Amino acid sequence: MKVTAKQINSIDERLVSEGFHFMDIRFEVLDHIVCLLEEQEEDFDTELERIFISERVYLRQQRKSFLFRMAGARINLFRDLLWNPIFIGLWILSFTLYIFLPYQSVKELLNDLDVLPVALPIAAFVLHGWYFFRSKNKVTGTFAALFSVSMLLQVYLLFLIPLVRKLENIWSVAILSLFTALGLMMYYLFFEYKRKNEAKYRKLLN
Amino acid sequence: MQCLKIFSMKKQQQLYKGSLNTIIMKLLEQNGKMYGYEITQKVKEITKGEMNITEGALYPALHKMEAEGFLDVELDRVDGRIRKYYKLTANGLKETGSRMEELENFIRNMQTIVNPNLKLG
Numbered sequence: 001m002k003v004t005a006k007q008i009n010s011i012d013e014r015l016v017s018e019g020f021h022f023m024d025i026r027f028e029v030l031d032h033i034v035c036l037l038e039e040q041e042e043d044f045d046t047e048l049e050r051i052f053i054s055e056r057v058y059l060r061q062q063r064k065s066f067l068f069r070m071a072g073a074r075i076n077l078f079r080d081l082l083w084n085p086i087f088i089g090l091w092i093l094s095f096t097l098y099i100f101l102p103y104q105s106v107k108e109l110l111n112d113l114d115v116l117p118v119a120l121p122i123a124a125f126v127l128h129g130w131y132f133f134r135s136k137n138k139v140t141g142t143f144a145a146l147f148s149v150s151m152l153l154q155v156y157l158l159f160l161i162p163l164v165r166k167l168e169n170i171w172s173v174a175i176l177s178l179f180t181a182l183g184l185m186m187y188y189l190f191f192e193y194k195r196k197n198e199a200k201y202r203k204l205l206n
Numbered sequence: 207m208q209c210l211k212i213f214s215m216k217k218q219q220q221l222y223k224g225s226l227n228t229i230i231m232k233l234l235e236q237n238g239k240m241y242g243y244e245i246t247q248k249v250k251e252i253t254k255g256e257m258n259i260t261e262g263a264l265y266p267a268l269h270k271m272e273a274e275g276f277l278d279v280e281l282d283r284v285d286g287r288i289r290k291y292y293k294l295t296a297n298g299l300k301e302t303g304s305r306m307e308e309l310e311n312f313i314r315n316m317q318t319i320v321n322p323n324l325k326l327g
Contacts, residue, residue: 003286004286027287028290030288031242031243031287031288031289031290032261034285035243057262058262058265061266062265065266065269069269200281204281204282204288
């Protein structure tokens with residue numbers, strides 16, 4: 001049978017309602033279902049129901065795969081982060097700010113602000129969460145920054161804070177400002193990846 | 207009779223399981239770029255229905271090979287929907303060669319064990 005654009009849209013809606021929230025996972029499932037439908041001769045609704053039942057194992061597996069793909073979505077640390085002029089700019093800016101803050105000593109500064117890099121991206125997590133529930137056309141790659149940067153911040157929280165406290169000199173301010181810049185990059189990379197990834201698919205959708 | 211055929215097919219699927227990635231890579235090497243459903247149909251066609259790659263096995267294998275850098279993805283708009291084509295990367299092409307060699311060796315060894323008098327062409 002020939003599947004019309006309206007029918008394709010209705011399958012897409014159904015996939016969203018069945019938990020296929022990410023566009024880059026959904027379109028492959030959608031194409032597969034439409035291919036199966038095109039092989040059939042009966043009416044659309046009957047065949048669609050039959051396919052959703054016969055393919056339930058495959059659908060369940062694909063639905064679950066988003067967790068692994070989101071976790072596996074990593075950014076290119078060197079290209080997108082460390083060599084990024086915005087990151088370098090933020091690093092220099094936060095270093096300068098820390099140096100000029102009215103603290104008597106590095107020890108005082110660290111006492112008050114050493115966990116700031118971990119606290120700064122909290123709103124970025126909220127942003128990612130809001131976007132996750134709101135957007136129909138999100139792709140897993142947009143969450144790449146969330147996983148990569150939060151892993152780096154965890155390393156800072158668990159292993160580097162004691163080092164920063166121990167050093168108590170200009171190098172500890174350099175490390176503190178490096179991770180501050182990293183935390184701030186969560187905001188920039190979210191919008192950058194969102195723009196880049198979705199533009200790629202939107203061109204194909206319209 | 208039908209039951210026996212299904213049972214025998216299931217047994218064969220288990221034997222094919224370990225070679226799934228090599229089969230996919232070989233098909234991509236021969237056909238350039240392919241999409242998921244096309245791969246399942248091609249395998250059915252070549253084996254005259256003897257072998258059936260399930261979607262549950264195919265797509266995770268494709269995604270894994272994509273993540274490993276053996277496959278590249280090309281998106282195209284076909285009949286009102288997006289289609290994801292898979293093709294071999296330069297690394298994937300190299301890997302296909304070595305996996306095919308491994309598979310041929312395996313078949314040769316199995317052949318020697320099962321029927322030492324029969325020689326592969």
